[in-house]
Amino acid sequence: MPKTALMGSRIRERRQVLGMKQAELARAAGISASYLNLIEHNRRKIGGKVLLGIAQALQVDVTALTEGAEEALLDALREAAAVSRRDEAETDRMEEFVARFPGWAQLVAAQRRRILSQDRSIAALNDRLTHDPVLSEAMHDILSTVTAIRSTVSILAETPELEAVWRDRFLRNLQEESTRLVDGSQSLVSYFEDQVRTDTPFTTPLEALEVFLARRDFHLPDLETLAGPEAVAPAVEALLEAAEELNTPQARALGQTYLTRYARLALRLPADRIAALWRETPDPGALARQTRFGLADIMLRLALVPAEALGTRLGLVICDAAGALLFRKVPDGFPVPRFGAACAVWPLFQALSRPTIPAHALVETPPGRRFETWTVATPEGIAGFDTPPVFRAAMLIGPDTGALPPESAAPVGTTCRICPRPGCAARREPSILLE
């Protein structure tokens, strides 16, 4: 297939750049407008005098029309066809495909680039699994522990009339190794969690927004000192422009919604004021009454104020009525899953079953750390008579201040897969720490 197959598209492009009408170019080249229309849609092949006439009228060299910038695209399509295991791509009609369906051709090339990039990521991950010194050491440690347990258990089970001194010794060894195995497994799981957190590129707009916020510790000084409501839009726009994490239209749109809400909250309730109120009364309910803010707004505002100003670090998790986590500011020691569903026992999800009723509760994570939580589910937006309200639940999380009795602490986890709590009624799937 000759490279000239896309010549018509190049002619049209050049003409449009010059701001010429089709009729003008046709007249200058000495051809009819309808013939030029067919040429521009790659329906007629041209050469010789006609091509020369068009090139002169467009003030370009003939080669600029016969050879175009589509080569890179064609190369990508050739590569895609070459790696296809099935011999079904019509490579002899590739240029025609590019000419007639440029959007689809770009999409195929983009998919090819994406697959290549993912292949490289998979290869890098495979390499890491094989050669990562931390993983290698962790696996060695776990396998050594398992070996010690297996050998010791065999001795205890298979040695008749084992002397008491040996039995006690092996039981003690078994206890030691079991504890070591739990620690090793947990550190391995944490290692993978950390790797995923730091290495994986953003897969969703929500994730991109989370990374944008987390890198700034959920505090945006540019939105804290705005002069008035008219300053909100330009400040948000400037932040979005500079945010390298929000690099898709969808992520930017989500960012705009979130940052606008942030800026409006900050205008109505400056950081130093809410910080002073919190230090005086660390209770979001009391603060909502004092400031006439809604509970959901006051909780979000509190989560956006730096820990130094509040005197404590507060976390916030927001979910929709389907339980999907929409906002995650994680307080130290309170693990929140990055993927998949969180722990069903969290007060956050219980709030969805009693909309608009706030709750203050103590929870305890598997390592035994206690946190105070304030939760409420509120309707989002304005419901009409013919549309049901859409609820979202928010859970503000802070360190245990002793305001609630320790015995009231509800045992919670992160997500079932890595939760070591046996016999939990809310368990959805087995835990790798209990298998």
Place this chain on the structure above:
Amino acid sequence: MAKTVLLVEDEPNIVEAIGFILSRSGYQVHSHGDGATAVQTVRREAPDMLILDLMLPNRGGLEILRDLRADPDLKSLPVLMLTARGQKKDREQAELFGVSAFMSKPFANGDVLERVRALIGEA
């Protein structure tokens, strides 16, 4: 006189378990947990066979094996290598250096005993 087995392994509970199994079968077992001084210990103790862990503190099992094989007196010492890394590359490297047998962790007690008997016979 009982045959002697030197166990070069840094995990005390594995040492205790293997030591117990082999001792009950009549072997005399000594242990050593540091890679850096393992070769000197082998020369000093002159065991009938060596059980050697691949991953040891300060010096790896493969290096120790290479040094043993370079010593004419220890060239034919039976060496059973234990490792948590049952990967092909390590196994190939160990075979290249002249390992007598290779076992991947976790292993069964009976298998260790069987390998020891195969290498140096009954105690």
